[in-house]
Amino acid sequence: MFETLSDRLTSVFSSLRGKGRLSEEDINATAREIRLALLEADVALPVVRSFIAQVKERAQGAEVSKALNPAQQVIKIVNEELVEILGGETREIRFAKTPPTVIMLAGLQGAGKTTLAGKLGRWLAAERNTPLLVAADLQRPNAVTQLQVVGERAGVPVFAPEPGNGVGDPVAVARASIEQARRNNHNVVVIDTAGRLGVDSEMMRQAADIRDAVQPDEILFVVDAMIGQDAVNTAQAFLDGVGYDAVALTKLDGDARGGAALSIRHITGRPIMFASTGEKLEDFDLFHPDRMASRILDMGDVLTLIEQAQRTFEEEEVAKMASTLASDDDFTLDDFLQQMAMVRRLGPISNLLGMMPGMGQMRDQIGNVDEKDLDRIAAIIQSMTPEERRTPKIINGSRRLRIANGSGTQVSDVNGLVTRFFEAQKMMRQMKNGGGMPGMPGMPG
Ligand code: GDP
Numbered sequence: 001m002f003e004t005l006s007d008r009l010t011s012v013f014s015s016l017r018g019k020g021r022l023s024e025e026d027i028n029a030t031a032r033e034i035r036l037a038l039l040e041a042d043v044a045l046p047v048v049r050s051f052i053a054q055v056k057e058r059a060q061g062a063e064v065s066k067a068l069n070p071a072q073q074v075i076k077i078v079n080e081e082l083v084e085i086l087g088g089e090t091r092e093i094r095f096a097k098t099p100p101t102v103i104m105l106a107g108l109q110g111a112g113k114t115t116l117a118g119k120l121g122r123w124l125a126a127e128r129n130t131p132l133l134v135a136a137d138l139q140r141p142n143a144v145t146q147l148q149v150v151g152e153r154a155g156v157p158v159f160a161p162e163p164g165n166g167v168g169d170p171v172a173v174a175r176a177s178i179e180q181a182r183r184n185n186h187n188v189v190v191i192d193t194a195g196r197l198g199v200d201s202e203m204m205r206q207a208a209d210i211r212d213a214v215q216p217d218e219i220l221f222v223v224d225a226m227i228g229q230d231a232v233n234t235a236q237a238f239l240d241g242v243g244y245d246a247v248a249l250t251k252l253d254g255d256a257r258g259g260a261a262l263s264i265r266h267i268t269g270r271p272i273m274f275a276s277t278g279e280k281l282e283d284f285d286l287f288h289p290d291r292m293a294s295r296i297l298d299m300g301d302v303l304t305l306i307e308q309a310q311r312t313f314e315e316e317e318v319a320k321m322a323s324t325l326a327s328d329d330d331f332t333l334d335d336f337l338q339q340m341a342m343v344r345r346l347g348p349i350s351n352l353l354g355m356m357p358g359m360g361q362m363r364d365q366i367g368n369v370d371e372k373d374l375d376r377i378a379a380i381i382q383s384m385t386p387e388e389r390r391t392p393k394i395i396n397g398s399r400r401l402r403i404a405n406g407s408g409t410q411v412s413d414v415n416g417l418v419t420r421f422f423e424a425q426k427m428m429r430q431m432k433n434g435g436g437m438p439g440m441p442g443m444p445g
Contacts, residue, residue, distance in 0.1 A: 008037035016071035042228035042259025086289035091271040107222035109195035112250035118150030119284035132186035134177040139194035204241030231260035246273035331428040333389040383407040
């Protein structure tokens with residue numbers, strides 16, 4: 001997500017490193033570089049202009065600070081301006097006073113509406129709501145079935161027109177779904193509407209008809225972030241044709257540049273409410289401008305990582321991990337295996353890396369550790385005796401051969417793992433001795 005922009009900005013900042021004071025020329029040069037980075041990221045021109053003007057003005061007026069060096073000060077300004085351009089505050093759903101709260105999804109075909117309906121349903125249910133998904137996309141032959149499949153996976157009921165009932169009337173379906181929600185105590189209704197490959201007046205009219213019939217509390221415009229500037233044009237067309245309250249950005253996982261995310265708020269005046277970052281149902285969350293800005297600047301998104309961990313792990317597991325970290329006992333291969341298993345449950349390694357501070361530049365190296373490597377490591381450790389796991393020093397040549405045979409790997413794989421483990425052990429010892437995280441590149445300073 002946003003790798004290109006991230007890399008460009010990080011290199012802009014590293015050129016400021018070591019400067020004691022920023023001259024007018026330094027500020028101008030930095031502004032030029034940031035401008036190029038944003039243009040390359042496909043950010044809309046008016047947004048780039050306003051962003052650069054703000055950064056320049058603030059950098060020139062910045063007071064000499066004892067706490068921050070000039071590079072850090074520029075990063076701070078850029079960070080704050082990024083948060084601003086991404087919408088400032090996190091925009092939460094506004095629930096209706098009398099349920100059901102009606103959320104309508106609109107957008108082009110392929111934007112990810114149906115997938116998003118399932119993700120939103122799952123997310124709402126996890127937040128103690130009782131959502132109902134509604135299939136009001138009767139245009140695309142498969143759309144109703146697709147929503148039913150997604151709903152089933154998300155564990156959320158789906159309201160759909162009876163099969164064989166002619167062409168079907170999406171407005172009638174949407175209306176009937178609200179009745180159904182009242183009868184069955186669903187407090188939120190999520191209506192999936194039809195999209196087309198391009199913006200057309202017929203689609204707009206249908207969406208507007210549904211809107212008028214059900215008076216949604218929230219209309220969400222769903223848009224594929226990977227289409228960059230085109231997202232901005234489509235966003236404008238939907239604003240004129242249907243109107244909406246907020247935006248859900250999809251496919252952020254495939255968006256190296258970030259143009260749509262950075263432009264849409266400024267151009268439409270509507271906040272981004274949700275971010276979808278993968279094909280799986282759990283790849284979805286509220287959009288937090290501050291966390292996103294930190295991610296872009298490679299300052300990490302530790303908050304999301306922690307929340308994800310809290311959702312994924314039982315409390316005892318976290319406590320156990322914490323006590324391993326705190327105890328005086330040496331870090332063993334069993335601990336190593338346990339930590340690896342926990343980390344894997346959080347999701348794909350490459351997603352996690354993006355959330356860790358300073359890991360952006362390491363992404364290329366670590367990004368190609370694939371999940372199979374992890375399976376191999378687990379197999380090797382499981383082929384060791386308890387004694388070997390506790391005291392890895394005893395793993396000599398003949399033991400390595402036995403372990404390799406037992407795990408279906410090569411002796412070189414076992415050697416590699418043992419070496420990596422000793423490095424991890426050394427790092428754990430340093431952390432336990434209060435040395436903090438060694439070798440974790442942080443902000444340039
Ligand atoms: P709709 O036509 O707007 O209902 O779009 P769909 O929900 O059918 O999604 C179109 C395609 O995009 C499907 O193949 C989805 O799996 C995929 N998709 C949806 N959201 C995401 C996302 O956040 N990341 C990725 N990588 N793919 C997505």
